[in-house]
Amino acid sequence: MHKKRSCMAVLLLLLATSGRASEPLSPEEGVSTDLAEPPARKWSYLMRVEATSLALMPRAGVGEDEGFVQVVPTFILDGGPEFGVNLGAPVRLRLWGGKEGAPLVRREDWDTLSDWGQLVRGLLLGSDNAPMGIWFGPLEEHRLLSGHLVRRYSNRTNPDYHPAGGIFTGTLGPLYTEAFASDVLGARLLGAELSLDLEHLLVGQPEQRGMFTLAVSAVRDWGRAGGASPSMTLAHLDAMAVVLARPGMEAYVNAGWGGRPGEGGAWGAVVGGGVDSVSERFNLRLRLEARRQQGGFRQGFFGADYELARFQAAGPDGGPLAEAHFPNGYSGFAEALVEWDAVSYGGPYKHLSVSVGAEAFSWGRFDVDGRVAVQLFERALEVALKGLAVGTGKPGARYLGAAEVRWRFLGGQLYAMGTGGTLLFPTTEGTLRPGAFVSVGLGVDHAR
Template identity: 85%
Template sequence: MHRKRSCLAALLLLLLPMKGWASEPPAPEEKAATAPSVAPARKWHSLTRVEVTSLALLPRAGVGEDEGFVQVEPTFILDGGSEFGVNLGAPVRFRLWGGNGDGAPVRREDWDSLSDWGQLVRGLLLGSDNAPMGIWFGPLEEHRLLSGHLVRRYSNRTNPDYHPAGGIFTGAAGPLYTEAFASDVLGARLMGAEVALDMEHLLFGQPKQRGRYTLAVSAVHDWGRTGGAAPSLTLAHLDAMAVVVARPGMEAYVNAGWGGRPGQGGAWGAVVGGGVDSLSERFNLRLRLEARRQHGGFRQGFFGADYELARFQAAGPDGVPLAEAHFPDGYSAFAEALVEWDAVSYGGLYKHLKLSLGAEAFSWGRFDVDGRVAVQLLERALEVALKGLAVGAGKPGARYLGAAEVRWRFLGGKLYAMGTGGTLHFPTAEGTLRPGAFASVGLGVDNAR
């Protein structure tokens, strides 16, 4: 079911290293790490890799002191098929200069809380979308909670000093399908769940195609106790969805929903829209378009790409956490596009082109957009990846982030050179955000090809 973006088969992508804004865009495809899509059952595969890079964290506008590191990043991947996989490894940054004279040989901010140790687990997969239950642990990138009206395009690694491991649970029983997630399995942070009821299954028995007509309810709560203290809050949403066109490789659907903030009167929002999914061996396209209404401070996609920074200081002139920020009543139009194209259809998760883009325009003049694109060239020897985020564009206090990476494989593909750079925001003890940047160059070696 295409709306169930928690499907563990899709999350196999995260068995490969994927970084937040503090490091770099996703790494190129490694065939050995994507064996579940092409390997025989019960056949095991492994991959090892080591990257060594120089890394500089630089302040912007003269704020703070720049820091320099040698970063060593080992990785081990064990792939046991479509229902088991593990990816272990983390970057260790040895200080070359800076650090305000604390003398620590390793960057303390990377390991100064229990949650930071979650970064050692980049992916642990148990089960699959075809199993009654599935569990996945690791970083969350562009995470969407089923309908996506509370959690959409969310990343738990946007804060460069906070490196948690998230967890996702999926389960199916009769007409019910459930997804639950935690942004930090080692700390009291963002947690939520959505339960979808297959109405056709409930009323007429097992259908030929699951999930054509569903009702769903979701709720998300942020305790705000780890990754830096911030105000807690709870949101809930009710959704209805119907597939109006179902053909091999293509579906079109319509949806409507209503949500609010329990315990806070007058905070509500409504949404109506639809989308199309077209899937084939070489080309995948997912489009979604919605009209939204916001009132009393509630908005759809509240837990989005910027949330791990906005929970400290929302984009805009107020300079307060998102839970307390003023959000004008009004309307918005939201659009999302996901595009994948591969010239040879070799069965891997990475393609010659991968594009993900989400944008929302508000009736009172604000514009939000975030996206990423990666292309592979020269027989997959060269990969260029870009990603960007703009929140509150068109209004004072807008927030912008960007990152780029280039990787070039040579000597048969086992050795590669890489260069990355981009912008950051570091939360401070005062609850504000300190702007910064990063840049790195280095080499890596693996047995991916």
């Protein structure tokens, strides 16, 4: 349970009870003992259409308001735990605003090859329980195994960049591998982590895998898609040991060291631990770490703010994160995931879901991001809030927030929705232009 279940992104395929905001805000079957044919796998599908009025509004008097009718067709095919397809994308038809001669369809949504990746909202082949698993689609709060290079990362924070990410997982004997690309159609983030099960290697396959592991990871940002930015490479070495293992619960400790290859003096160290508790109705995951940063390296470098910070980092420097001054010092990091459901139906959407990560630095900076979602009135009403605060306590702090409300009625197949929040748009000058969005509309879906 301590490993990241990256292919759990398949939960995005099961959107029959909920959806996403239009802007950025993751027992074995019984086997018959006779010779009869096994029961055929039951396939199911969902068709959905949403229509909303969407307004993008600049702040501080920059630019001009733009208004659109947004139509989001979606088709979902669920073929079981090892296959699923989710296709669909928002199409924004201009109502008002924009420069003279602006096209009917919002150009920024489709002006690069990477933007066509948004047509794939989910494609699953295999799973973490299979020797190999592959996932394509948006990345939300993505963590690369140990999480010391990539943690809580989203590839959709830039509102004009809509890539499809890819995740590969594979198991071969004592070796577990996860590789990912933030943009399968462009040269952007590429990373991988190899985790070696030491007990399996030394004494043979254990009853429970992953009790003692040694892992190495590396991530490269090529900086060529979604807007040009400085390229860079980070690497990390990690060791982990499970100190308590009970049915449904694990506690572990970990330590690691990382750096920037080719950059002398850029390194960091970490020590910490965590607890994972999983049951049918209540899930709890806690992480606590003490960290040391030196020479511009930091753990979680590719985090929730990265798709904006790679152009302009939070803080007084104003340059891209790869070149920004990051003081030497220490930090404390904490992360929590809480999920609760009143019934054990096994689906992805819970009555309560909370995810939050926070880091406090010895030199006075504080970063936090999180999401809270609540379902009420027999799942007819869902309210979700998401927020990000980076660099608080210092000049140039960055804040983003969004909210979404969905209310299902007439048997649940028709729903009303409203979303709103703040945005930051990267410009050709390498700065971030503040803006906001608000949207209201209706949706209808049909599942079989």
